[in-house]
Amino acid sequence: MTKPFQGISVPLSNNTLVKRRYSVTQDVVSYRRCARQYGAFNVHKYAPAQQTQAYFGTVLHQVLDRCHGHFHGIIDPSTKGLLPDNGQILSEEDISDYFGEAKSARQTGKTDPFPPSDIVRYFIQVENGLNSKGILAIRSELRVQAVKILQYFNALEGPTLYPRVRDTEHRLQADRTNHILHGVVDLLVDAPNKVLDPAECEMWDYKGSRRFDLNSTDWETYEFQMRVYAYLYQHKHGVLPRKAVLYFLNELDGPNCPSKRPVNALKEVSIEPNEIQVAMDEFTKTVKQIEQSRLSDKWEAAASGSISEQDCKNCDLRWDCKTPNSGQGVKPIYP
Template structure:
């Protein structure tokens, strides 16, 4: 019997996609290859999160133009700060520039939804500054349940006139709430209800590539069935991932194993006989924790020598 793991929507959906991949990632902690989509997603999330930190009084005169400039500068800032991650991708400057421009277009696209919300509030007589504060969401909040042993980071928690919506940002190529996305949202709704004692009104996704008219903002009503779905799947995954034996994690052979331009990070382990490490690797969190403990030990030894 393995040690019970704190699950997340990402780990649960990994198991549902392929149990063997779950074993490689979460049991044996094998690193995956860096991905432009993951790195770009981190940067886009950071830019949108920090957009709401601006002082509205400073930008109220020409807020639309000012917010476009601010979100672009935030994108540049976080793109620079993540340079080391981009460097690992082995992409040409031209390729990275193309992704930067595409990401900028996504953020500008999303501003149109923010402008619509601001205009709705200002039509009720609020000033721009008051409207901005009214629609300002809670961003990137972690929820955790020790009863269900699951955690999740919710990108956006909106509360306007008592109506709470939990929203997630996606840079997906298609504006569609897939089964995997629905499960992620169900878990978020469950975690929110456990924490606050009340259900959110809606959960949904901002598909940043698309305008609202083409599915850029899609939501689901939260009801008992949605939350029950989240709880059931969490319990099923815990029961299915109790073992530390690879034979209990079957390969799910699909086109996601290998495609025309690439393959799963773990393809060679599954199909080409690449040997696994003899024991699980240490996660980045474990490595950092050991480093901190070692540093504390050195400091304590120095202080003890001074006392003597």
């Protein structure tokens, strides 16, 4: 009897290397902060109960992106060259009143009242998008604080910064043999004399925090992030940027809009070639550690003292982790 597949030979396919993509912040910085949290939420994709930690920073970034789009006429060509709200600032009471009216309108099935300013309108658009992904503000004061900071930034920095912005959400990536490394820089800013030259450009990254609240590990992480971005920038443009700058938006917070930039708002990160090399070596080492964790499916919690208590406070795994509370763990609420 003839066998059906007799005489047929199927060649083995060549093993192709599938390169994994590693994001500077979502993968490498997250894993370095806490491998256990990274494994649970980034690799196994468990859904966090609340994403309040992500809320504040994301809302500030996305509204500022719209402010840049407004000035450059990307959203509506008629706003080209104009500051959102012409740099005018609503009081905290006006912002709270609007949020209150919008809430009652929703509860009674009416249409939301029209936002009282460009920034509040952009804020509501961004917030609706975040809410649909389960990213919420836990306290209503946080919403008012975010709008206040955005207005202050717009009034204080907008007139000189917006005209210098050459690109926002500037995407960078590099093929690193076994993996692809990528990152997104918040702003590329031209030198004040407006020479269109990549060597004259500054990379800016917004941080939704106060500079004063950072511990030494946070600093190292931010420096590491900016140096990896500098490597990627050089890979794309052939030269290093002129500067790498961090802007701490919460330094603007207060009862009134600052009349000049607070001294702690801006911090330049040194990007000497030897420092970039150290950051890249660390990056490669961390990618290898992530690959090993994936193979063994072992994800170690951060050691006590190497992560801020605030980060642990916002983590759903804290009830089953010895690290928070200076290594004492968290006391269960029940029974």
